[in-house]
Amino acid sequence: MKKYTLLFAVFLQLLFVGCEELIEVDLPTTQINxxxxxxxxxxxKAALAHLYSSTRDDSFVNGGMYGIGFMTGIYTDELTSYLxxxxxxxxxxxxQILATNSAVSKLWDSSYKTIxxxxxxxxxxxNNSAISKEDQNTMIGEALFLRALHYYYLTIVFGDIPYATTTDYALNKSLNRTSITQVLRNNQHDLEEAxxxxxxxxxxxxxxxxxxxxAKLLLARQFAEMKEWDHVQQxxxxxIQSPLYTLRNEPQEVFNKSYKGVIWQLNPDVSLKSTFEADLYNSTSFPxxxxxxxxxxxxxxxxxxxRKIQWIKTVSNPTSTYYLPFKYKNKNGENTTEYSNVMRIEEAYFLLAEAYIHQGNINAGIEFINQIxxxxxxxxxNTIRSKEEAIDWLLEEKEKExxxxxxxxxxxLKRNNRLNQLQLIKPNWKSFHNVLPLPQKELLLNPNLNPQNEGY
Known part of the structure; x- marks a missing residue:
């Protein structure tokens, strides 16, 4: 018990040392033992569990309001906001996002703190001699996956970003930005080791x-961003060929934690606790x-x-009807069957379809969409006349999925150069909205991060 108390204290120190994020971490007032x-x-493993909890609670893959799902959902054309x-x-x-927006800073800060x-x-x-090689390999592999995951989302959202794999705070405070391509190549190295x-x-x-x-699915996402479709396909x-995963016949099974299409999921921190997604969307208010x-x-x-029947909840009053995401249904204190499914087999089907289409094998790509x-x-x-039409189908089917x-x-939309289509629906949409601004406070702390992203 004493050892775990010490561990908790150490990671409290780690949390506060990193709370100013990687780029502006100061010398710790006490050394971490x-x-x-x-x-x-x-x-x-308890230390690694801390990294998972940080990822679940305070990162891009948080299923709540400050995760990428909700934030880009209202940013694009998926969700109507009532905030x-x-x-x-x-x-x-x-x-109408400004570089001073606190939500932008929160995305940046939480990601770099966890990194x-x-x-x-x-x-x-x-090179830890106190732990068996098998345990050591597994834990390093998982940590490399988590680091690549955070950097993947950072570069998707912010573009060129500072990249560091060390804890040298003096170096980290003065980093320049690394190009999107180089960040993805660095991630590729991590994932291939994983x-x-x-x-x-x-x-x-x-x-x-x-x-x-x-790790393969995250690697495939990155190859898709780099248009390396043969590697995506591989x-x-x-x-898809692994016996671990099965595309089941009923959509209602997909968000059960025992679904055989789950590739990676995050569990709530407390038994019977609802997922962040269930808390966020299962509203009974009007609006x-x-x-x-x-x-x-x-x-x-x-x-x-x-999917419309089983994944969407309709709430109405005499004058209005609202359609709510209802993929996660269990209430807090009653959740025995749902975890947050961050990766699932359906994504592999769509990525393979996209790879085939971009390689000119439209019929093969459409066949994987048809399975969904x-x-x-x-x-x-049935008949698809062009690559552009095939991509239209892909994006529509993936949006519904x-x-x-x-x-x-x-x-x-960003990968397929379709973001500017949002101008038809979102009157304030501009072409530079393909990335967010870097937090203004980061530019002040580290001038090497300049210039600010175009348009901001």
Whole structure:
């Protein structure tokens, strides 16, 4: 018990040392006694659990209001926001974000704080003689995956960003920005090492820790951003062919934690606690307390689409009807079946479809989209006349599949050069909105981060 009390104290120190984020971390007032944490596998796994909890609670893949799913949902055309004028996310909905916006700073700060903690963890786990090689490999592999995940979302949202893998605070405070391509190449290096260190099987039956296939899917996402479609195809083919995963016939099964299409999920911190997604969207007020699905997306659903029937909740009063994301249904204190599914097999199907289409094999790509449509109770897409039409189908079907999930809509439109289509729906949309501004306070603290992103 004394060891775990010390561990908790050490990580409280780590949390506060990193709270000014990686780029402006000052000298700690007290030294972190890392030897306490890394003396055996149990305490090291507890330290790694801290990284997972930070990722779940305070990162891009948080399923709540300050995660990428909600923020880009109201930023693009997925969600209609009902937030008050004074709310810091209201600027996202109206596409009038300033570099001083506190929500922008929160995304940046929380990500770099966790990256700093990940870097400490990796530094102390490498060449650690106190822990078995098997445990050491697994934990380093998972930490490399988490670091790549954070940097992936940072560069998707902010463009060129500072990149660091050390805990040298003097160096980190004066970093220049690294190009998007180089960040993704750095991530590729991390993920390729993770593929060597991780196993195909999971170290927990609930898939709450990434395995090789989670690393492959994140690697495939990055290859898609770099238009390396042959590499996308290679990674996702191995996922789809794995006996670990199955595309089930009923959409209602997808958000059950035991769904056989889950590749990686995050569990709530307390037993029976609802997911952040359930808390955010399951509103009973008029209008909803946060957001509803936009008319733009609702008009795309066919009446027989099982996703419309099973994943969307309708709330009405005599004058209005609202359509709410209802993928996660369990209330707080009653949740025995739902975790937040960050990665699932359907994404692999869509990435493979996209790879085939961009390589000119349109029919093969459409066939993978059709498998999702048939699972959703819909007929197959038949004749496709062009690559552009195939991409239109891909984006529409993926929008209906992944609405409110982890920024898929924003990422897909951006990758396929379709973001400016939002000008038809979002009157304040500008071409430079493909990235957010860097937080103004970061530019003041570190002038090497200049210039500010174009348009801001």
């Amino acid at each position: 890392t030897s306490i944490v890394y003396t055996d596998a149990a305490t090291a 008050g004028d004074s709310h810091n996310l209201n600027a996202f909905y109206h596409n 700093y903690a990940i870097n400490i963890f990796i530094e102390n786990m490498r 593929l060597i260190l991780l196993k195909e099987t999971y170290r927990n039956q609930e898939y709450i820790y990434p395995n090789q296939y989670a 990674e996702v083919n191995s996922i 909803p307390s946060s957001a509803s699905l936009s008319p733009h997306i609702m008009e795309k659903f066919e009446a027989t689409d099982l 449509r048939e699972r959703s109770g819909l007929s197959k897409i 992944f609405f409110s999930e982890f920024g898929h809509r924003f990422i897909d």
